[in-house]
Amino acid sequence: MKAPAADQLRLLDLQAVDLSIDQLAHRKRTLPEHAEIEKTAATLAALRDELTGAESAVESLDTKIRKLENEVEQVRAKADKDRQRMDSGAVGSAKELERLQHEVETLGARQSALEDDELALMEERETADAVRAEVQGRFDAANEGLAALELRRDTIESEIDTDVAARTAEREPLAAAIPDDLRALYEKLRASSGGIGAAALRARRCGGCRIELYGTALQDAKAADEDEVLRCEECRRILVRTAESGL
Known part of the structure; x- marks a missing residue:
């Protein structure tokens, strides 16, 4: 799957809002x-x-x-x-x-x-x-x-x-700005991966499972085009490249 790098970065903003909403729901339950x-x-x-x-x-x-x-x-x-x-x-x-x-x-x-x-x-x-x-x-x-x-x-x-209502209102324009196919993949992964569908790649580590990229996976990430949507080989979450990715 391909998507503009800017849209992939928006996934991190959406993930942060979703995580905040999930945390609020957890707090309410507990x-x-x-x-x-x-x-x-x-x-x-x-x-x-x-x-x-x-x-x-x-x-x-x-x-x-x-x-x-x-x-x-x-x-x-x-x-x-x-x-x-x-x-x-x-x-x-x-x-x-x-x-x-x-x-x-x-x-x-x-x-x-x-x-x-x-x-x-x-x-x-x-x-x-x-x-x-x-x-x-x-x-x-x-x-x-x-x-x-x-x-x-x-x-x-x-x-x-x-607070949930405010965060939900904040989420709507973020989600609308992300391409449908990328957002659908994110939502699917979020549902099956404990609420985390996209994670930042920092210092060659997946922000979702904390596993460091090495070997072939690291080389593939380095060689991937900017608009290529990367996936963590360990947790299968979307890996979003940042200025701190270490590639």
Whole structure:
């Protein structure tokens, strides 16, 4: 393939812009914020499960406390009814009165036991609520941390996108100025050679693979016409001759 030397030199400018765009894309993919966000999101998910468990524990205790409160109220109401019956003088016999007195005493003991159980549950609930509040605090902190990380990531990505847009705009006239066949070869090699399709030949070394030309390859490069498109025998990239080629 032949192409004017000036067009071959433009390949180096195009390669520099493309490499810059590739580096920006790589930076965007590998921002440390991505790993931090993933780690924080996993922590948040675990805390969400922990918080759900803590809330369930409090709700369960609340249910038990309400049940005990209802039982206490029922026992108290029954005892009050028995006392009112005794106080009214409506009891027909001494045996009936004795039975009512025993029932009131039994109900009082039952009420006292229920109230003790209720107090114990309320203390347990207070502890469970403190646990829930502590977990909620850690969850909120992690959530705020995640939001801050996502904001920082989005800001950096926006800055990178702006740089990519500027470099892409710079690339368009450079690519348009290069002959179609030469540009097509460059693009093909770039796709198959790690993003480097053209490399400068400096001090007899390929700027792509760093291999020095010698022997027949060196003689062929020296003898090639100025418009001949050279290829590195090792990496097959386009070799662009410069004033520093050493030929």
